[in-house]
Amino acid sequence: MFPENGKIWSNGKLIPWNDAKVHVMTHGLHYGSGIFEGIRVYDSPDGPMVFRLDDHLHRFYESAKVYQFHMPYSIETLKAATLEVVRENNFRNCYIRPVAFVGYGKLGVLPNRENIEVHIGSWEWGSYMGEEAITQGARVTITSWKKFHSQMFPVMAKATGQYLNSMLAVMDAKDRGFDEAVLLNEYGDIAEGSGENIFIVKNGKILTNPINASILAGITRDTILQVATDLGYPVEIGAMTVGQFMTSDEAFFTGTAAEVTPIREVDRREIGSNGHWPVTRHMQETYFRIVKGLEPRYRHWLTPVYK
Ligand SMILES: Cc1ncc(COP(=O)(O)O)c(C=O)c1O
Known part of the structure; x- marks a missing residue:
């Protein structure tokens, strides 16, 4: 590697x-x-x-x-x-x-x-789940490993030992033939992927879960929340149930490594219809334009390597 x-x-x-x-x-x-x-x-x-x-x-x-x-x-x-x-x-x-x-x-x-x-x-590290996941979407499973609660570990900290939880989850997913795991929290709602936050789209509205859903406060999540609002999408932060996730029109992961990766299937059930994910595509394209310096409005998020 x-x-x-x-x-x-x-x-x-x-x-x-x-x-x-x-x-x-x-x-x-x-x-x-x-x-x-x-x-x-x-x-x-x-x-x-x-x-x-x-x-x-x-x-x-x-x-x-x-x-x-x-x-x-x-x-x-x-x-x-x-x-x-x-x-x-x-x-x-x-x-x-x-x-x-x-x-x-x-x-x-x-x-x-x-x-x-x-x-x-x-x-130099390419797409985290591979180029195919970026274009065709990732196939995910809900793992039986639960995301730890904030009384067990400080969920806002990105600590090495805490990642044993993510590691078990992603091994379970891979061993069962999926690209990535989705972990539920102690309430049985959606928490996050092993290294990504999760968004769903339903009836044109973008939804993601709050920090107290046992998620890492992702910087990509924050980026998407700001950009989606700026683009005029209705955005909501609230608990996401398994039922909402499975019946969403679109779903996607966000993360520095995973960037914006569409979710194509959850436990072999298709999300949306036939790869038609207009909101996800819009957010993904906009994200790549921002990080590549093609959106002047978000230039303040970029630090030049050479002054
Ligand atoms: C468990 C977990 N959730 C979410 C994220 C996404 O965070 P960010 O967008 O800051 O990379 C990461 C990656 O750092 C992560 O490891």
């Missing part, structure tokens, strides 16, 4: 990809005591641009705050480091992965919150 060349920003320095290593007794590896982000860069007529960089770094620091990580670098330093990694690797389109975790020193569940390592890797 990785070409294993280029550089990684590792605790303050750019180092060769293959030198970015950790000790096997690292706390983050044993207990999942880490936080991360996923960010994308898209090429634009004015050169490569990072999409919503400040918002991603803000969420990264909020995740750090929840887990009481003493971040050894300021948000400004990591912003500069992120841009430096992309420039150093000469990427025009790429995915960026900042990660911070409790480092090597001692084991035992109680972490040393002062011992935080920070790394930023980057690579």
